[in-house]
Amino acid sequence: MVDKILFKRKKIGIIGVGNMGQTILHGLLASEAIPVENVFIANRTPGKIKKIQEKFKVRSFDNNEELIDFCDVVIIAVKPQDFSGCIENIAGAFTDSKIVISLAAGITAQSIQNLLPAVTQIIRVMPSTPAKIGKGVIGYTLNHGAKNLDTFIESILSPLGYVIQTEEGELFEALTVSCSSGVGFVFEFMQYWQEWLEEHGFEENIARKMTVQTFLGAAMLADKDSVNSIEELQNKVVSKKGVTSSGLSSIREMEIERSLRYSFEKAVLRDRELGKQVN
Numbered sequence: 001m002v003d004k005i006l007f008k009r010k011k012i013g014i015i016g017v018g019n020m021g022q023t024i025l026h027g028l029l030a031s032e033a034i035p036v037e038n039v040f041i042a043n044r045t046p047g048k049i050k051k052i053q054e055k056f057k058v059r060s061f062d063n064n065e066e067l068i069d070f071c072d073v074v075i076i077a078v079k080p081q082d083f084s085g086c087i088e089n090i091a092g093a094f095t096d097s098k099i100v101i102s103l104a105a106g107i108t109a110q111s112i113q114n115l116l117p118a119v120t121q122i123i124r125v126m127p128s129t130p131a132k133i134g135k136g137v138i139g140y141t142l143n144h145g146a147k148n149l150d151t152f153i154e155s156i157l158s159p160l161g162y163v164i165q166t167e168e169g170e171l172f173e174a175l176t177v178s179c180s181s182g183v184g185f186v187f188e189f190m191q192y193w194q195e196w197l198e199e200h201g202f203e204e205n206i207a208r209k210m211t212v213q214t215f216l217g218a219a220m221l222a223d224k225d226s227v228n229s230i231e232e233l234q235n236k237v238v239s240k241k242g243v244t245s246s247g248l249s250s251i252r253e254m255e256i257e258r259s260l261r262y263s264f265e266k267a268v269l270r271d272r273e274l275g276k277q278v279n
């Protein structure tokens, strides 16, 4: 309880309020995990700042350095390609008391440490776009100096989805690809579903609703039923030589699992490549 009150007093700054910066901002404010007067933003394009301020009523800084000076916790939400350019000239503003939270795919805590030598507390967070509505998976990993910050980070992240702490490396990469990029993969499937329904005569908005409810229904059933494995739940849809069985055979013949695994592995390689932008 005392911790929670202390956390609420921390000043949190977000550098880069694009897709994910705004998602985190939205989630944080909606959850009331941090009061709006303690949340600050900065962004390269000033026009974006103005719109976001109007929408969220948060205060902003004209430049990143001022935000870093003022805030206890700095969330860096710029693209991995922009990461070092965004902080290397102002690394001195990151004094040893600052907590740095990076959302950047691929960029390791060690690389961040190399860029910001004074900082000892580094947290990598891997959110996904459903964080905007408090859903999906949100992973985090703590560097050595941040090991005691798990309660703090979970109090910020838990309103944004299902939170998992992992080690850096294979686990964090797998989480990044399957749960963060994975949302994009699921939307790819959902588009196929909707398009097929439309081709068969359903109106666009109805086809969309049918698609969403099918995915939601399956996901919620799997979520609520803790007894049956996903395979067992699938078996309940399948009757021997029935309609589902026939469709599933084709899915397996077409080796969709192999294709998906290949996509995951490719995405992991890209994650590593992005990490090499900062060393």
Ligand SMILES: NC(=O)c1ccc[n+]([C@@H]2O[C@H](COP(=O)([O-])OP(=O)(O)OC[C@H]3O[C@@H](n4cnc5c(N)ncnc54)[C@H](OP(=O)(O)O)[C@@H]3O)[C@@H](O)[C@H]2O)c1
Pocket: 015, 016, 017, 018, 019, 020, 021, 042, 043, 044, 045, 048, 064, 077, 078, 079, 080, 082, 085, 086, 103, 104, 105, 126, 127, 128, 129, 180
């Ligand atoms: N999108 C996702 O689903 C997702 C999921 C997990 C993690 N992430 C991570 O989240 C980070 C942001 O991704 P995104 O999709 O939100 O990208 P984005 O939409 O392009 O947003 C990046 C924002 O950073 C701003 N920016 C760039 N350089 C800056 C600088 N030097 N100072 C201040 N602001 C600067 C950009 O400003 P402008 O307005 O000038 O472009 C833009 O608003 C990435 O590192 C990504 O790996 C994203």
